[in-house]
Amino acid sequence: MSRTPVLAFCGSLRAESLNLALLELAESLAPELHFVGSDLVRHLPLFNTELDADTPASVRQFRDVARAARAVVIASPEYVHTPSGVTMNSLEWLMGTGALEGKPVLLMSASPGQTGGIRGLVGLFPPLQLLGGVLLDPVSISRAASRIDSSGGVLDPVVYQRVEFAVDELRAAMVPA
Ligand SMILES: Cc1cc2nc3c(=O)[nH]c(=O)nc-3n(C[C@H](O)[C@H](O)[C@H](O)COP(=O)(O)O)c2cc1C
Structure with a gap:
């Protein structure tokens, strides 16, 4: 059975x-979901509407993946109390495409600090709503350096449970194809 495409990036x-x-x-x-996106966002140029005169291949590919996706997952750090530039740049390239319309x-x-990067996530609410995305309950993990192993291990079962619950919510919110 083919997996359901999800625009997912860090x-x-x-x-x-x-x-x-x-x-x-x-x-x-979520083995039934196909996460695509992290390798794409790192190749996007800095947002510039003039580039759309001859849209770069990396932008076209990113937009195609976003259009085909049935849901969106973004894991994004907070820098100086705002969303990361990588995330904002990616979302700017989706403006006016309708690619995220109605999608959960x-x-x-995750942050080594006490607030888990929640301010960065709150900063993403307005652009994502403007893009038509349907926001789910977000997950922010504080003191992450001691709770998540950057090589992929999760050291704190609470982190595992929270992500597991969020993924269940994502599944439930996905509109059948
Ligand atoms: C310049 C700079 C600014 C940062 N600002 C914040 C911040 O405002 N809030 C926060 O929780 N962490 C902040 N951090 C810490 C990041 O959350 C931390 O480096 C995190 O590990 C980055 O995410 P990553 O591990 O996914 O790369 C900052 C780090 C740097 C280098």
């Missing part, structure tokens, strides 16, 4: 990213 480009580990945990809990969006963040 807002950090670090190989040791805690947010990438969170995204990979979600992916491992699971937002996650």
Whole structure:
């Protein structure tokens, strides 16, 4: 059986990213979903409407994946109390495409700090709503450096449970094809 496509990307480009580990945990809990996107966002140019005169292949591919997706999962760090530039740049390239219209969006963040990156996620609410996404209850993981192993291991069962619950919510929110 073919897996359901999901636009899923990490807002950090670090190989040791805690947010990438969170995204990979979600992916491992949903084998019927096909997460596509992290490799694409790192190749997007900085947003510039002039580039759409001859849309770069990386942008076309990213938009095609977003259009084909049935849901969205973004794991994104908070920098200086705002969403990561990688995430914002990716969303800017989706403006005006209608690609996310009516699709459930699971937002996650992980931070070594006490607030888990929640301010960065809140900063993503307006653009995602403007893009037509349907926001689900977000997951933010505080003190993540001691609760998530950046090589993929989850050290705290509460983290596992919260992501498991969020993935169940995502499944329930997905409109049948
Ligand atoms: C310049 C800079 C600013 C940061 N600002 C915040 C912040 O506002 N809130 C927060 O929770 N963490 C902040 N952090 C810590 C990041 O959350 C931390 O580096 C995190 O591991 C980055 O995500 P990643 O592991 O997925 O790459 C900041 C880190 C840097 C380098």
